[in-house]
Amino acid sequence: MRSTVTASICLALCLSPIACGESSDDDGAGGAGGKGDNLTDKGICAGAVIDKRTGDDGTELADLSELADVFAQKVLQAEGDEGTCPTTYGEIMAKLRETDKENCEGVRDGLRTAVVSETAQVMGKADTYRTVTTRQCGDREPHELLFSLFGLRSTTKGLPGNVEVIAFDRTNAVFNYYAIEDGEMHFFGNSADYMKIAQGEGARCNECHPNGALNMKELAAPWVHWEGDTTTPGADTLVDGHDDLGSKTDGIELEGIVDRGNDAILATRTKTLLATNDLKQVLRPLFCAEQLNLEEGSSSAGGGAPSSIPGGALVDSRITFGSVSVGADVYTAAIKAAKQKVVDGSGAQLKDKSGKGVVDTHFAFVFPVVSREDQSYVDKLVELKVIDEDFKNDVLAVDMTRPVFSADRCRLLESAPSIAKLTTSTGKAVKSLPKKIRDGFVAALAGATEGSAEAQLAGFLANTSDADAHVKAADDFFAACEARPKAEFMADALKVVSLRRNQARELPVMEFAPTMPMDSLQVGDDAHLDAATCTLVE
Numbered sequence: 001m002r003s004t005v006t007a008s009i010c011l012a013l014c015l016s017p018i019a020c021g022e023s024s025d026d027d028g029a030g031g032a033g034g035k036g037d038n039l040t041d042k043g044i045c046a047g048a049v050i051d052k053r054t055g056d057d058g059t060e061l062a063d064l065s066e067l068a069d070v071f072a073q074k075v076l077q078a079e080g081d082e083g084t085c086p087t088t089y090g091e092i093m094a095k096l097r098e099t100d101k102e103n104c105e106g107v108r109d110g111l112r113t114a115v116v117s118e119t120a121q122v123m124g125k126a127d128t129y130r131t132v133t134t135r136q137c138g139d140r141e142p143h144e145l146l147f148s149l150f151g152l153r154s155t156t157k158g159l160p161g162n163v164e165v166i167a168f169d170r171t172n173a174v175f176n177y178y179a180i181e182d183g184e185m186h187f188f189g190n191s192a193d194y195m196k197i198a199q200g201e202g203a204r205c206n207e208c209h210p211n212g213a214l215n216m217k218e219l220a221a222p223w224v225h226w227e228g229d230t231t232t233p234g235a236d237t238l239v240d241g242h243d244d245l246g247s248k249t250d251g252i253e254l255e256g257i258v259d260r261g262n263d264a265i266l267a268t269r270t271k272t273l274l275a276t277n278d279l280k281q282v283l284r285p286l287f288c289a290e291q292l293n294l295e296e297g298s299s300s301a302g303g304g305a306p307s308s309i310p311g312g313a314l315v316d317s318r319i320t321f322g323s324v325s326v327g328a329d330v331y332t333a334a335i336k337a338a339k340q341k342v343v344d345g346s347g348a349q350l351k352d353k354s355g356k357g358v359v360d361t362h363f364a365f366v367f368p369v370v371s372r373e374d375q376s377y378v379d380k381l382v383e384l385k386v387i388d389e390d391f392k393n394d395v396l397a398v399d400m401t402r403p404v405f406s407a408d409r410c411r412l413l414e415s416a417p418s419i420a421k422l423t424t425s426t427g428k429a430v431k432s433l434p435k436k437i438r439d440g441f442v443a444a445l446a447g448a449t450e451g452s453a454e455a456q457l458a459g460f461l462a463n464t465s466d467a468d469a470h471v472k473a474a475d476d477f478f479a480a481c482e483a484r485p486k487a488e489f490m491a492d493a494l495k496v497v498s499l500r501r502n503q504a505r506e507l508p509v510m511e512f513a514p515t516m517p518m519d520s521l522q523v524g525d526d527a528h529l530d531a532a533t534c535t536l537v538e
Contacts, residue, residue, distance in 0.1 A: 043077035044095075045085035045185060049178075053189035053203050062187040069167035069176045070138075070145050074099040076185075087183040088161035089149060093244045096135065104137040111135050111246020112142070114254045115235040116218075118225050118514035121301075121362035122342055124353045126154040126234025132254060133245060142253075143214065143261030144168040154234035159242055166214070168261065173268040175212055175261070177205045191265050195272040199290060200508075207508040210290045211269055213373045214261045215509065216254060219293045220372075222301070223251030224363040225515070230301040262373045270380050274423045279416045279437065282386065285374040286395050288410040292504055293372060294516070297331075297365030305331045306365050309493050311478060313367040314529065316396050316403040318375065320471045322478040326490045334490040335359060338498070339520040345513045359517070366516050367497045368404055368504040386422070388434040390467060394460035397470040398453050401477065401496075401529045405503045408453035415444035415454065473531065481534035492529060492536040499523040 043064065051062040064076050075092055076085070078099050086092045097109060104110030113133040120127040129152045134142040146166045149159060165178040174191035188203040191212020199210035209215060222229040228251035239248040273282045284290060297306035297313065311322030341349045342358040350358040381387050399406040417440020421430055430436075442461050448454035460466060481489055501516045502523075510516070524538045 044080040044082070045076040045078075048085040049076060049185045049187050052186045053193060055202065056204055067169070067176060067187075068171045069169040070100070070140065071165055071167035071178060072176070085185060087180060087185070089147065089159055089163035089180065090161070090244060092147075092163065092165075092180070096137075100135070100137050102138050104135075106136075106247060108243055108246040109135070110137045111244070112249040112253070113239050113245040113247070114226060114249050114251060115232055115238060116226050117232055117235075118361075118512050119344070119350060120233050120235070121225065121230060122352065122358045122360075122514070123350055124233060126237070128153055129232075129235065129238060131238075131245060134249075134257065135246075141260060142257045143264065144170075146214075146257075152238060154237040154241075156238065156241070159244055168264065173265055175209075175214070175265060177203065177209070177212075192268060192272055195269055196276070211373070211377075213265060213269075213291070214258045215291055215371065215373065216251075216258045217292065217294050217509065217515075218251065219255055219258060220295055221252075222296060222299050222363045223255065224294065224296050224361050224366060226251030226254065228252045229299065230362065259372070262376065266376060266380055269377060270384060270386075271427055274384075274386070274427070274429070277420070277422050279419055279422065280413050282381070282422065283416060283437075284413060286378045286381075286387075286392060287413040289370045289374055289404055291371035291374055292368045292404065292507065292509070293370075294366050295369050296361070296363040297367070298363050300364075301362055304328075304364060305360075307331075309365070309481075309490070311474075312369055312403070313365070313497055314403070314481070314493065315400055315474050315477065316370065319393065319396055319400065320474045322474065324478060324481040324489065324493070326486050326493075330486045330490050331365070333487065334494050335517075335519070337491070338494055340517045341519070342514050342517050347513070350514060361514075361517060365497070366501070368500050370404055385429045386433055387437060390464050391434060391438055391461070393467050393470050394457060397460060397473065398457050399528075400470075400474060401531050405500055412441075412453055412457055415441055415457075417441065417444060477529075477531055477534060480532065481529070484534055489534065492534075494519075495521055495523045495536060496527055496529055499525070499527050 046064060047061055049062040049064060050058060051060045052058040064072060067076065075095050078095060086095055101109070106112065111133055113131050115129050115131055117127060117129045120129065131149045131152060133147040135145045136142050144167065148164045150162070151160060161180065161183065163180050167176050167178070169176055169190065172192070176190045177188035179186045179188065188205045193202060194206040194209060194212040197206065200207050218224050218226055227235060236248060239245045276282070295310065295312055297310050298304050305328035307328050308323040308325045311317060311320070315322065340359050342361065343349050352358055378392060382389055382392060395409065398412065399408045417437065419436055419440065422433065424430055438461055442458060445454050445458035448458050498519050498521045504510050504516070527536060527538045529535065530537050
């Protein structure tokens with residue numbers, strides 16, 4: 001994995017041009033409703049936005065004429081007196097109430113806010129929060145304008161001035177990234193900028209938004225740390241107390257917003273990467289996974305122990321679904337033996353409102369998985385006939401019991417063939433590209449050492465009808481796990497998940513200590529479950 005889903009959306013979400021075309025009078029360049037403003041380097045923020053696309057040390061002024069999203073149109077390029085460019089979140093909201101007031105959905109000017117807290121739920125009391133706010137006016141969808149605030153409390157009198165903004169540019173099908181930091185407006189570039197460079201290079205937001213996508217880490221039910229299947233103490237009070245947060249929404253709605261937003265830039269991502277003619281870059285998300293989501297083993301709120309370990313913690317769920325029963329008592333004993341706990345940024349264990357130490361997340365057994373955005377991208381490659389389904393499954397089946405952070409599988413990317421041209425002049429995949437890719441890998445892997453990941457992939461690629469065999473291998477693995485003594489299996493499963501949590505913590509997107517539990521387990525970097533016996537290999 002390239003070194004890396006600054007704040008989580010660069011935002012609490014850890015959210016995230018091809019040639020510009022002229023938009024029609026019907027939909028406007030940024031989708032705000034009606035025609036967009038004249039896109040010249042004029043407006044209240046001309047000469048006041050710093051270009052940070054190359055890094056935080058950037059000092060050049062951003063060219064506002066290149067920006068065609070609704071935030072640029074309705075705020076940066078708005079008419080007004082010189083020196084009135086917003087320098088706080090509140091000033092942005094005030095300006096939008098002047099320039100963006102048509103067909104605003106719902107109450108409070110079309111604003112909807114989701115609240116996330118890694119501490120309030122497990123402690124059972126109000127604590128600190130981050131928020132993601134959407135503003136849906138004109139003919140916009142919710143993913144087209146998002147704001148994130150940090151360091152909030154339910155008792156907060158005034159909202160912070162610093163804010164991070166993601167705005168969708170319909171013309172170019174990318175997200176643009178902005179922030180106000182200490183009274184200064186910054187522009188961090190767009191999705192296409194991040195698609196072309198390595199994760200962590202260039203603008204700061206590329207650390208959490210590789211390929212410029214929106215990243216809600218806890219994307220699937222039960223949306224741990226967000227509201228959805230539970231209520232976060234203090235969240236209602238926080239949102240109700242501030243008009244600029246609008247009305248409260250939850251993780252359920254935000255999941256849909258993130259999915260629709262990422263679908264909106266998916267074609268741009270594939271087109272941009274294919275245009276590089278760099279097959280390693282195109283295939284990297286299949287072999288190495290560039291972004292992570294978090295899933296949980298329990299759907300019972302309040303740290304209820306799971307009675308089984310979900311298959312996705314052990315094998316990529318794209319191969320097959322499964323689970324291994326353990327019993328809640330076995331799980332509870334295992335995390336106790338591992339001295340598991342949830343800690344704050346200083347390393348101190350969190351305590352609930354009764355003073356008892358917190359040992360698990362609100363929905364127990366959190367583990368990292370390949371992100372939905374990467375999965376959708378790989379599926380798009382299949383749809384575009386860049387690769388075929390069999391090739392995808394063959395790669396996923398290598399080092400099967402390490403669904404994320406597999407150095408062996410990632411290393412195989414070095415065997416990718418050099419193909420002079422990946423697309424035609426119309427942008428479609430060249431004829432027989434899946435076969436060319438397969439044949440190139442087969443040639444590069446010839447003579448691989450027996451038992452190596454290279455030999456494993458070579459064997460899989462030699463059989464184009466082995467999808468059922470991959471499913472059977474995963475099912476047999478789950479059966480082997482099921483046959484083991486429950487306590488022994490649980491101890492080993494907890495070790496491999498502990499390792500993956502620690503590996504995930506090294507990524508900038510996992511910036512908050514209470515996101516996942518800590519423990520005292522000592523696990524080697526190569527630890528994994530044997531695919532045949534389900535026993536721990538270190």
